[in-house]
Each structure stands twice: as structure tokens, then as C-alpha cells.
Amino acid sequence: MTTTKATEGSNEMSRIMAGWFSELSPMWPGEALSLQVDKILYEGKSEFQDVLVFESRSYGRVLVLDGVIQLSERDECSYQEMITHLPLCSISNPRKVLVVGGGDGGVLRELARYPSIEQIDICELDKMVVDVAKEFFPGLACGFDNPVVTLHIGDGVAFVRNAPPGTYDAILIDSTDPDGPALELFEVPFYQAVARALRPKGVMCALSESPWLNIQTVKNHVNVCRQVFGKSVRFAWTTVPTYPSGVIGLVLCSKEQIDFEKPVVTDKALGTMRLGAACFKRPLKYYNSAMHRSALCLPEFARTVLDEENNTSNGESPMANGH
Amino acid sequence: MTTTKATEGSNEMSRIMAGWFSELSPMWPGEALSLQVDKILYEGKSEFQDVLVFESRSYGRVLVLDGVIQLSERDECSYQEMITHLPLCSISNPRKVLVVGGGDGGVLRELARYPSIEQIDICELDKMVVDVAKEFFPGLACGFDNPVVTLHIGDGVAFVRNAPPGTYDAILIDSTDPDGPALELFEVPFYQAVARALRPKGVMCALSESPWLNIQTVKNHVNVCRQVFGKSVRFAWTTVPTYPSGVIGLVLCSKEQIDFEKPVVTDKALGTMRLGAACFKRPLKYYNSAMHRSALCLPEFARTVLDEENNTSNGESPMANGH
Numbered sequence: 063m064t065t066t067k068a069t070e071g072s073n074e075m076s077r078i079m080a081g082w083f084s085e086l087s088p089m090w091p092g093e094a095l096s097l098q099v100d101k102i103l104y105e106g107k108s109e110f111q112d113v114l115v116f117e118s119r120s121y122g123r124v125l126v127l128d129g130v131i132q133l134s135e136r137d138e139c140s141y142q143e144m145i146t147h148l149p150l151c152s153i154s155n156p157r158k159v160l161v162v163g164g165g166d167g168g169v170l171r172e173l174a175r176y177p178s179i180e181q182i183d184i185c186e187l188d189k190m191v192v193d194v195a196k197e198f199f200p201g202l203a204c205g206f207d208n209p210v211v212t213l214h215i216g217d218g219v220a221f222v223r224n225a226p227p228g229t230y231d232a233i234l235i236d237s238t239d240p241d242g243p244a245l246e247l248f249e250v251p252f253y254q255a256v257a258r259a260l261r262p263k264g265v266m267c268a269l270s271e272s273p274w275l276n277i278q279t280v281k282n283h284v285n286v287c288r289q290v291f292g293k294s295v296r297f298a299w300t301t302v303p304t305y306p307s308g309v310i311g312l313v314l315c316s317k318e319q320i321d322f323e324k325p326v327v328t329d330k331a332l333g334t335m336r337l338g339a340a341c342f343k344r345p346l347k348y349y350n351s352a353m354h355r356s357a358l359c360l361p362e363f364a365r366t367v368l369d370e371e372n373n374t375s376n377g378e379s380p381m382a383n384g385h
Numbered sequence: 386m387t388t389t390k391a392t393e394g395s396n397e398m399s400r401i402m403a404g405w406f407s408e409l410s411p412m413w414p415g416e417a418l419s420l421q422v423d424k425i426l427y428e429g430k431s432e433f434q435d436v437l438v439f440e441s442r443s444y445g446r447v448l449v450l451d452g453v454i455q456l457s458e459r460d461e462c463s464y465q466e467m468i469t470h471l472p473l474c475s476i477s478n479p480r481k482v483l484v485v486g487g488g489d490g491g492v493l494r495e496l497a498r499y500p501s502i503e504q505i506d507i508c509e510l511d512k513m514v515v516d517v518a519k520e521f522f523p524g525l526a527c528g529f530d531n532p533v534v535t536l537h538i539g540d541g542v543a544f545v546r547n548a549p550p551g552t553y554d555a556i557l558i559d560s561t562d563p564d565g566p567a568l569e570l571f572e573v574p575f576y577q578a579v580a581r582a583l584r585p586k587g588v589m590c591a592l593s594e595s596p597w598l599n600i601q602t603v604k605n606h607v608n609v610c611r612q613v614f615g616k617s618v619r620f621a622w623t624t625v626p627t628y629p630s631g632v633i634g635l636v637l638c639s640k641e642q643i644d645f646e647k648p649v650v651t652d653k654a655l656g657t658m659r660l661g662a663a664c665f666k667r668p669l670k671y672y673n674s675a676m677h678r679s680a681l682c683l684p685e686f687a688r689t690v691l692d693e694e695n696n697t698s699n700g701e702s703p704m705a706n707g708h
Contacts, residue, residue, distance in 0.1 A: 094419045096418075098414070140684065301632050307626035359676055362673050
């Protein structure tokens with residue numbers, strides 16, 4: 063049904079025709095998810111990217127940056143809960159947390175479940191994302207209402223580089239895909255800075271890519287992290303219907319050896335938030351201890367490529383045999 | 386980008402414009418996956434449904450029935466391996482297996498990994514599906530080359546009803562969605578017939594729906610199965626990028642209590658097929674024991690609805706709270 067192709071620099075509106083938004087990208091050629099648009103709520107162009115918000119027919123409100131769906135109200139729970147609780151449930155009593163990106167506030171909302179946290183720094187590149195989230199996504203942006211949150215607008219790479227060594231118990235990299243302004247967030251120097259900024263028992267979790275879509279990009283990302291964190295690197299994934307291929311990858315790293323398969327925080331403890339705002343009263347929708355463990359289980363085509371023992375050899379994925 | 390809407394009875398071609406196929410359905414209103422079409426290979430209309438095969442730009446060949454994507458060469462491994470090995474790896478030494486539907490042959494291909502199987506009956510409603518698979522999907526239809534396979538063209542419900550009681554070690558229901566000719570395959574009388582046709586230690590696995598898309602339909606399906614199989618009913622899911630929402634559900638049942646979380650067949654044993662044809666030499670691409678166990682782990686929004694202890698009460702899903 064697609065009658066035009068996305069071209070570089072095209073305006074968001076060119077992607078909406080006859081009431082449907084289609085997500086076309088050179089990162090996933092030949093496929094596109096389309097969502098029916100009830101109403102366009104916001105369209106802007108920041109210093110860094112095109113910003114679009116629409117009310118969809120079946121996924122609630124949707125945030126789009128540079129033509130790529132960042133979140134929908136219907137399925138954001140999976141991404142926000144997993145990128146937060148996979149690392150945070152792997153350690154005890156976190157006190158200081160840094161979020162790089164994450165301007166929608168969803169990760170901040172999930173961090174409000176940990177009563178031990180006394181400081182959250184968030185460094186988001188694009189103020190427009192924060193402003194738009196506060197206006198159109200109160201169910202996520204309520205995360206900014208937590209009094210321990212300090213918002214820094216600026217370059218995440220510089221922020222991490224300038225952080226005092228050994229500051230954070232957890233650093234969460236909630237960025238966009240590696241083909242835009244976030245490219246540096248997928249490279250070795252950035253992760254070296256992250257490792258320096260972490261406490262000795264600190265953990266990191268970063269957005270990666272879908273193993274279904276591009277296992278080679280995932281492998282490169284994991285290898286970059288292994289150069290910095292050694293053996294304490296695990297790849298996890300979660301389902302997100304509005305992301306290309308329906309899943310997204312996450313890379314988990316720790317400075318000291320941590321058994322990521324054994325969460326130390328119980329589901330019951332996580333279910334309660336201590337803050338007053340209505341949005342903090344929500345129960346977990348996606349994460350539980352069983353999903354934590356299963357997020358680390360990989361299908362054979364990904365396991366053979368990403369498992370450390372195979373990764374130094376030139377172990378071929380079964381997917382190399384034709385499709 | 387969608388410029389027309391699917392209408393009942395519309396010809397497949399109306400869904401292909403400007404070189405893209407879009408999957409529109411009243412079962413998932415407001416969303417559509419589109420795949421770029423390199424070449425249409427086959428278009429036909431059987432007694433039961435519209436049949437379309439095209440070469441896609443990025444997912445290999447794609448089979449479409451009544452406008453709904455059934456499989457692509459790139460991601461069929463997940464569905465075929467999981468619907469087969471979740472039940473078959475849960476029992477020892479299966480000898481007789483029945484496949485209802487599954488005319489593409491992919492499940493038959495996976496069944497070839499079990500040397501103990503001496504009889505496979507497959508009852509497919511639509512001969513055109515088998516013919517099309519043999520012509521365009523040799524990597525799946527090779528499953529028919531196994532000499533223990535007997536193909537029956539006809540109504541699966543009648544076939545199961547007429548099967549001698551206690552015949553099969555496993556029955557796999559590889560049907561289409563419940564809104565078409567397969568509707569009866571989601572109802573109590575069919576599962577009663579399935580239970581009769583199974584041996585005392587027999588297992589069943591049936592296609593269900595995506596928990597992301599319609600948890601209520603999934604709950605109804607699970608409840609139908611519980612009416613017949615009692616406590617021995619488990620819901621599992623697997624990722625399939627070309628299915629709506631990127632995941633699909635499976636219902637696993639057994640006549641006697643089986644611990645589906647503990648597969649009794651090793652990955653190594655499964656990796657070898659005993660048959661000569663090239664397609665039988667393929668390694669597992671998706672299934673392994675870890676994925677077996679993780680397929681049974683459900684996100685909180687589904688667990689709270691489907692867990693047996695919650696299921697008799699009117700336990701609300703966290704998803705009921707807004708999107």
C-alpha cells in the first residue's frame with residue numbers, strides 16, 4: 063500500500079498518507095510497520111531531529127523521532143520495565159543512577175520503584191523530547207516528578223566522561239538507534255567512560271538492536287562491550303510490538319562478575335512505589351523474575367553468534383544457511 | 386502510506402500496491418505490517434481461501450492465505466521449531482504423530498528429527514496449500530519426503546473424530562487464525578476429540594493468538610483447553626517478526642500431568658536428522674532447551690490473566706489500566 067518511499071530529510075508528514083503512519087528506514091529495508099493515525103498531536107523539528115506525536119487507533123499515543131517509532135502507550139511497558147529492572151534487580155540497594163537519553167521519562171518512572179535510590183541524573187540531548195513527553199505522555203513523564211531526579215540537557219558522552227569516577231551504581235543507556243545522533247553511544251570510548259563512572263559493583267544496561275534484524279550489529283555491540291567489561295557482558299531481549307521485527311535487544315554489563323540470571327530484588331518489592339503521583343501507583347505490566355531470566359535465553363541463531371565461547375572463533379550462525 | 390482498506394472478499398492484488406504487500410485485518414485493526422515485493426510467484430483461489438506467494442525483498446519467499454502472512458523463509462524457523470519441539474521434547478520416544486493443518490510441511494520437516502517416530506498422519510484441508518508449498522517452499526515441503534508421512538486431504542475435525550481412540554503420542558494443530566475455516570479448531574468438541582485420539586501420556590500443541598494483541602482470545606482458548614485437559618494446560622509464546630505484534634501463542638496440553646518446563650530430549654539429539662534429503666540436514670535455528678523453558682514465561686500482563694489460580698477469579702490484567 064506504500065505509495066512513496068522515505069527519502070533522507072523527508073518531513074514526517076510525507077510518511078503519513080491516507081491516515082496511516084508507516085515506519086520506513088534504511089536500517090530495515092523491505093519492511094514497514096504502519097499504524098492508523100486518529101489525530102496528529104504534535105509536529106516539530108528540534109536542533110537534532112524531527113519530532114512527531116500522534117494518537118493512533120489501536121496503540122494509544124505514539125512518539126516518533128526522525129521517522130522511527132520510539133514508544134507507544136500500549137507497549138512501552140515492556141521496553142521501559144526491562145531496560146530498568148534487568149540491571150537494577152541484579153544489584154542490591156542502588157543509591158545513584160545515571161540515565162543517558164530517556165527523555166520521555168519512562169525509565170525514571172520505573173526507577174521510582176527502588177526506595178534506596180537517592181540520586182538520579184538524566185542527561186538527554188534534546189530538550190524538545192522532554193517537553194513533548196511532559197505535554198503528551200504524562201504516564202511516562204511523571205518520572206521527572208521524583209524529587210531525586212536532576213535533568214541535564216546536553217551530550218551524554220561528555221556528561222559520562224566528566225562524571226567523577228566511581229559515582230553510579232547503575233547507568234542506563236536509553237538512546238535512539240546507532241544511525242543517528244546516538245552513534246557514539248555504541249563505541250568503545252563511551253563504554254570506557256561508562257566503566258569509569260560506575261562503582262566497583264556497578265551495572266550498565268544499553269539499548270542494542272534486534273537479533274532478528276541484524277545479528278551482526280548486535281555482535282559488534284556485544285564485542286565493543288566485551289572489550290571494556292570482559293566476561294561480564296550479557297545480551298538480553300524483549301518483545302515490543304511497535305519496534306521493527308517485534309523485539310529489541312539490550313546489553314547488560316557489570317564491572318565485577320554478576321550473575322544476571324539471578325535477580326536479587328523480588329517482584330513483590332518492585333510492585334510498590336513510594337511516591338504520591340498517580341502514575342507511580344501502576345503495577346508492573348511486563349517485568350517479573352521469570353521474564354528476567356527468560357530475557358537472557360537466546361534462540362539458537364543468536365546464541366551461536368553471541369555466546370562468548372563461539373564469539374572468538376568464526377562460528378557461523380545457523381541463519382547463514384539461506385534464510 | 387496505506388491508500389486503500391482491506392474489504393471482505395477483496396482480491397489479494399488489491400493488497401499489493403506500488404510494490405508492497407500490506408497485511409490488513411479486522412483481527413488487528415489499526416496496524417499493518419508491509420513487506421516489499423520483488424516478484425509475485427503465485428496467485429490462486431482454492432475452494433477455501435485466496436493463496437498468494439511472493440518473493441520479498443528482505444524475508445525470502447512469503448506465503449499468504451486470505452491476506453494473512455502464514456510464513457516467510459526468513460523467520461519460519463521460530464514457529465515451525467517451537468510448535469513441534471515444545472510438545473515433542475516433553476515426551477519420550479513418540480511413535481505416532483498427527484498434524485492438523487500444516488500443509489506447508491514445515492512441522493513435518495521438524496518431526497523428522499525424532500528417530501522413534503514410525504507414523505505421521507497429516508490432515509490438511511486445502512490441497513492447494515500442499516501443492517504450492519511443494520512448488521515454492523522446498524525447504525519446508527521436504528517434510529513430505531519422509532516415508533512415514535501419510536497425507537490426508539480433508540476436514541481435520543472429522544479426521545480427529547474418526548481416529549481410533551488412544552492412537553497418537555502427539556497431535557499438533559497448525560491451523561490458520563480462528564476467524565476463517567479453522568474456527569472449529571478453537572472449540573471444546575474438537576479438543577474432546579483430540580483428547581480421545583491421544584494415548585494416555587500424549588501431548589497436544591495448538592496455534593493460539595498473540596497475548597499482546599488479544600489476551601481475551603488467548604484466555605478463552607486456554608479455558609476451552611482446561612475444560613478438556615484440566616490442569617495440564619500451559620500457554621507458551623514465541624517471536625515471529627512477520628506475525629502481527631511479532632509474537633504468536635501456543636497452547637500445550639497433556640492428558641496426564643507433564644512438567645512442560647523440563648524437556649526430556651537434548652538439543653544435541655535434536656540436531657541430527659536421520660534422513661537423506663538436503664533440507665533434513667539443517668541445524669536447529671531457533672529452538673534449544675533454554676528457549677523451551679523461556680517460552681513458558683509470561684509477561685505480567687499475560688500471567689495475571691492466564692495463570693490458573695487467577696483464572697477462576699475475575700482477576701484483572703494490569704493492561705486493563707489504560708493502555
